[in-house]
Amino acid sequence: xxxxxxxxxxxxxxxxxxxxxxxxxxxxxxxxxxxxxxxxxxxxxxxxxxxxxxxxxxxxxxxxxxxxxxxxxxxxxxxxxxxxxxxxxxxxxxxxxxxxxxxxxxxxxxxxxxxxxxxxxxxxxxxxxxxxxxxxxxxxxxxxxxxxxxxxxxxxxxxxxxxxxxxxxxxxxxxxxxxxxxxxxxxxxxxxxxxxxxxxxxxxxxxxxxxxxxxxxxxxxxxxxxxxxxxxxxxxxxxxxxxxxxxxxxxxxxxxxxxxxxxxxxxxxxxxxxxxxxxxxxxxxxxxxxxxxxxxxxxxxxxxxxxxxxxxxxxxxxxxxxxxxxxxxxxxxxxxxxxxxxxxxxxxxxxxxxxxxxxxxxxxxxxxxxxxxxxxxxxxxxxxxxxxxxxxxxxxxxxxxxxxxxxxxxxxxxxxxxxxxxxxxxxxxxxxxxxxxxxxxxxxxxxxxxxxxxxxxxxxxxxxxxxxxxxxxxxxxxxxxxxxxxxxxxxxxxxxxxxxxxxxxxxxxxxxxxxxxxxxxxxxxxxxxxxxxxxxxxxxxxxxxxxxxxxxxxxxxxxxxxxxxxxxxxxxxxxxxxxxxxxxxxxxxxxxxxxxxxxxxxxxxxxxxxxxxxxxxxxxxxxxxxxxxxxxxxxxxxxxxxxxxxxxxxxxxxxxxxxxxxxxxxxxxxxxxxxxxxxxxxxxxxxxx
Numbered sequence: 001x002x003x004x005x006x007x008x009x010x011x012x013x014x015x016x017x018x019x020x021x022x023x024x025x026x027x028x029x030x031x032x033x034x035x036x037x038x039x040x041x042x043x044x045x046x047x048x049x050x051x052x053x054x055x056x057x058x059x060x061x062x063x064x065x066x067x068x069x070x071x072x073x074x075x076x077x078x079x080x081x082x083x084x085x086x087x088x089x090x091x092x093x094x095x096x097x098x099x100x101x102x103x104x105x106x107x108x109x110x111x112x113x114x115x116x117x118x119x120x121x122x123x124x125x126x127x128x129x130x131x132x133x134x135x136x137x138x139x140x141x142x143x144x145x146x147x148x149x150x151x152x153x154x155x156x157x158x159x160x161x162x163x164x165x166x167x168x169x170x171x172x173x174x175x176x177x178x179x180x181x182x183x184x185x186x187x188x189x190x191x192x193x194x195x196x197x198x199x200x201x202x203x204x205x206x207x208x209x210x211x212x213x214x215x216x217x218x219x220x221x222x223x224x225x226x227x228x229x230x231x232x233x234x235x236x237x238x239x240x241x242x243x244x245x246x247x248x249x250x251x252x253x254x255x256x257x258x259x260x261x262x263x264x265x266x267x268x269x270x271x272x273x274x275x276x277x278x279x280x281x282x283x284x285x286x287x288x289x290x291x292x293x294x295x296x297x298x299x300x301x302x303x304x305x306x307x308x309x310x311x312x313x314x315x316x317x318x319x320x321x322x323x324x325x326x327x328x329x330x331x332x333x334x335x336x337x338x339x340x341x342x343x344x345x346x347x348x349x350x351x352x353x354x355x356x357x358x359x360x361x362x363x364x365x366x367x368x369x370x371x372x373x374x375x376x377x378x379x380x381x382x383x384x385x386x387x388x389x390x391x392x393x394x395x396x397x398x399x400x401x402x403x404x405x406x407x408x409x410x411x412x413x414x415x416x417x418x419x420x421x422x423x424x425x426x427x428x429x430x431x432x433x434x435x436x437x438x439x440x441x442x443x444x445x446x447x448x449x450x451x452x453x454x455x456x457x458x459x460x461x462x463x464x465x466x467x468x469x470x471x472x473x474x475x476x477x478x479x480x481x482x483x484x485x486x487x488x489x490x491x492x493x494x495x496x497x498x499x500x501x502x503x504x505x506x507x508x509x510x511x512x513x514x515x516x517x518x519x520x521x522x523x524x525x526x527x528x529x530x531x532x533x534x535x536x537x538x539x540x541x542x543x544x545x546x547x548x549x550x551x552x553x554x555x556x557x558x559x560x561x562x563x564x565x566x567x568x569x570x571x572x573x574x575x576x577x578x579x580x581x582x583x584x585x586x587x588x589x590x591x592x593x594x595x596x597x598x599x600x601x602x603x604x605x606x607x608x609x610x611x612x613x614x615x616x617x618x619x620x621x622x623x624x625x626x627x628x629x630x631x632x633x634x635x636x637x638x639x640x641x642x643x644x645x646x647x648x649x650x651x652x653x654x655x656x657x658x659x660x661x662x663x664x665x666x667x668x669x670x671x672x673x674x675x676x677x678x679x680x681x682x683x684x685x686x687x688x689x
């Protein structure tokens with residue numbers, strides 16, 4: 001019933017012919033209904049009508065109702081009489097009239113009548129005509145049409161919805177349907193539209209002209225006669241945005257544009273909004289047009305305020321603003337501007353640009369000549385995306401897909417953390433900017449340049465620290481971020497200490513900042529080391545089993561992406577990693593012991609002992625450790641300036657490590673640039689100011 005079916009007409013259907021000749025002065029129409037052989041021209045016309053219908057559907061979806069209507073009319077002219085698509089096209093023309101601003105319900109009813117002449121049980125035409133009758137206040141006729149649909153399709157949701165609205169409106173107005181009462185036919189309703197004199201029943205064009213003339217007469221009467229409608233008082237509504245509830249005042253017959261304006265006036269910070277109402281089942285339904293707003297008003301209890309729920313949305317997802325069904329609210333104009341608006345609408349309608357028939361025919365002949373169907377290429381992306389979405393819909397909801405999603409999430413976290421990690425490394429390198437001090441420069445100029453270099457390096461260290469903190473936020477178990485953060489705070493503490501020494505400031509004033517940086521560096525070093533040890537322990541437990549990532553990649557057939565590291569290489573890399581961490585930790589503790597000794601703090605010796613222990617765990621030789629202890633500033637035998645001997649020794653250790661790694665072929669890891677960082681030249685310059 002949803003699609004039109006052919007109706008075999010009796011001999012009385014020849015009225016159309018007589019109507020064509022009844023005018024006397026018109027051209028005789030070409031009647032193809034009696035043709036027994038479907039010639040080639042008729043096939044071409046049918047194909048052209050199909051293209052016009054599809055183009056009209058696209059225009060209708062883009063809300064270009066005028067152009068869509070003209071395409072549908074051209075398609076009807078090309079189709080043979082009695083074709084099944086004629087009812088469909090008339091129904092679409094009716095929909096165009098219903099969507100215009102203002103709606104033309106009389107013409108829409110006439111188009112529905114023409115559709116039902118071809119297919120009397122066409123449910124879409126019956127429902128459209130019922131909605132037109134409902135808008136015109138003819139609830140009895142609307143009830144009759146929707147009852148016809150429900151008699152054949154009792155589960156039609158649209159028909160049930162219209163039937164509920166019509167029944168509720170009839171109950172409110174006290175209208176009772178009497179089966180014995182003779183109701184006017186739809187044709188009589190169209191003919192009863194206000195006009196100057198009665199006319200004979202004519203073809204579709206004549207009926208449309210009569211309906212248009214009737215509408216023009218009604219609009220002219222509205223422009224001349226004073227408005228008799230009593231202005232209804234505004235309505236109070238509650239706008240609910242999360243836990244924020246605000247009162248708003250809207251017109252009694254509010255449109256979507258006015259409702260959205262009221263919401264934005266109460267919540268000016270929202271760029272795009274979705275307005276929803278709660279239905280009988282308790283679900284929040286988004287309001288997209290005038291009809292749904294009326295449904296929300298009908299659900300409100302008598303005497304209570306209407307509650308509308310507001311949510312913030314992406315501007316791309318905000319419903320298209322279309323108040324074509326605004327009813328009296330949009331047409332509530334005074335007598336001064338009524339005729340002006342009508343003239344403007346006629347002018348706009350006359351300026352609509354559409355494709356001429358000869359262009360369509362030429363395009364058809366050209367495509368047939370070259371053998372190319374351009375429509376297939378135009379719709380290729382849309383069809384492909386639809387097929388792609390349908391194909392993956394079942395796949396992404398399976399348990400196997402969740403495992404892949406989890407792996408993808410972990411990899412994306414790793415990528416984000418690495419990006420911030422390398423970003424921080426860039427700032428650490430910028431902090432090494434060279435300081436050039438000419439030998440003959442005055443002391444004031446030297447101090448000024450040193451201060452500028454110190455401020456520059458300090459700012460770059462702070463930027464690097466923020467990037468490392470963002471890295472560990474992106475991936476909480478990113479141990480490289482904690483170790484890098486410890487190294488950044490360690491270098492910044494040394495910078496502040498050497499600047500205080502070179503500037504001859506009171507060391508007690510800057511000691512709190514320096515010691516705080518050392519404390520943070522030790523904490524981050526400890527956290528990063530613990531994370532790495534846990535990961536290494538987990539790797540050793542599951543070394544006989546393939547990793548989750550490799551198992552998923554193997555299952556998906558992506559063997560080329562599987563990372564296979566031998567057991568010996570993994571053990572060698574873990575040993576080198578542990579050694580490098582202990583060496584860095586030992587450097588931190590050694591430098592702290594120097595600072596604490598200069599500040600006369602008693603715990604400097606504990607820090608020195610802890611540093612020696614870390615150097616031993618890192619694989620340093622006993623000779624190197626003895627040299628470090630001997631040249632500590634606490635020893636009276638230490639030579640001037642040898643406090644930085646540790647950096648040279650550690651650099652030598654790193655070079656020895658590189659030689660061993662190259663000889664054994666052990667792959668490098670991400671923290672090597674951090675462990676290979678030389679002492680910034682600024683530190684040496686600050687010492688010798």
